[in-house]
Amino acid sequence: MRTRVVQSALICAILLVLPRSSAGADGPAIELGTSLVHLSAGLGDRDGTTLGIPSTTGYGYGGPGVFVSIFVSPTLSVEPQLQLVRTSSGGRSAHLFTLGGQLNYFVDGTSRPSAYLFGVLGVSDTSGGGNPANIGAGVGYRVPIGGRLTFRLDARVEHLTDDAGNRVGMGISIGGLFGER
Numbered sequence: 001m002r003t004r005v006v007q008s009a010l011i012c013a014i015l016l017v018l019p020r021s022s023a024g025a026d027g028p029a030i031e032l033g034t035s036l037v038h039l040s041a042g043l044g045d046r047d048g049t050t051l052g053i054p055s056t057t058g059y060g061y062g063g064p065g066v067f068v069s070i071f072v073s074p075t076l077s078v079e080p081q082l083q084l085v086r087t088s089s090g091g092r093s094a095h096l097f098t099l100g101g102q103l104n105y106f107v108d109g110t111s112r113p114s115a116y117l118f119g120v121l122g123v124s125d126t127s128g129g130g131n132p133a134n135i136g137a138g139v140g141y142r143v144p145i146g147g148r149l150t151f152r153l154d155a156r157v158e159h160l161t162d163d164a165g166n167r168v169g170m171g172i173s174i175g176g177l178f179g180e181r
Contacts, residue, residue: 029178030068031077031177032069033066033067033069034066034173034175035171036173037051037052039052039169040052040167040169041168042166043168066083067102067173068080071110074109074111075105076103076105083098093127094128095127096126097126098124099124100120100122102119102121103118104140113142114141115140118137118154119137120135120156131162132161133160136156136159138155140155148177149174149175149177150174151172151173151174153170153171156169156171
């Protein structure tokens with residue numbers, strides 16, 4: 001597990017130093033952010049509800065813990081995501097580690113408030129040995145504030161493999177903007 005966390009951190013660091021896009025439009029090169037609040041509910045047989053403040057919920061599913069949004073054009077970004085949930089009680093510990101990605105399409109671009117559509121893919125590692133994958137989609141609204149800060153509100157639905165069910169969620173995230181395209 002520790003090796004996977006180190007590998008994921010290295011991947012994120014490499015992505016941060018990759019050359020920026022030459023898309024030609026003014027705007028941020030990257031947005032580094034985290035979830036502030038996330039509410040997630042299971043559907044069908046997996047109907048548990050979780051609330052995370054300030055963290056991801058759904059035991060690692062349903063929203064990014066930490067994300068790096070790499071803007072590849074004025075309306076498109078690729079977003080590697082990392083989540084880690086660790087619990088400990090009575091001398092025993094458990095973890096869920098999720099590595100995923102999200103592709104965002106910003107309807108009105110990234111330099112002003114905009115609705116956006118997104119798709120999500122991810123895979124998890126759990127203490128119990130399961131490795132469920134998730135696939136999902138959603139809609140959101142992103143508001144840049146003062147040139148260096150953003151807030152996001154999103155809603156999503158995700159399907160989890162390995163008989164882990166389906167989830168819907170809503171979240172609020174904050175991000176910092178760095179660099180220029």
